[in-house]
Amino acid sequence: MNKAELAQALAEKLNVSKREAEDMLNMFVDMVTAELKKGGEVVLTGFGAFSVKARAARMGVNPQNPSQKIQIPAVKVPKFKAGKALKDALKA
Secondary structure, three states: OOHHHHHHHHHHHHOOOHHHHHHHHHHHHHHHHHHHHOOOOEEEOOOEEEEEEEEOOEEEEEOOEEEEEEEEOOEEEEEEEEOHHHHHHHHO
16 A cells, blocks of 8 residues: 555545545654654554664675775664554454
């Protein structure tokens, strides 16, 4: 399911226009992104938690020239940890 299909399903479920559903979905994504940018965490009980993880700098190999070592900089990456209810729903 992609974003457009999710918006359509949301519109049908909530009995609102597809445009309103797209706006709600975009607002949700924007709010989660803003919170993660601040270094915060978004927890949806039963579903999961979105957080930011810092990946340390490390030495790597240049894929175009494997004998050459390159420095890979530190970076922040998004992380999602599934909640118990979601895990249990997938087991059934």
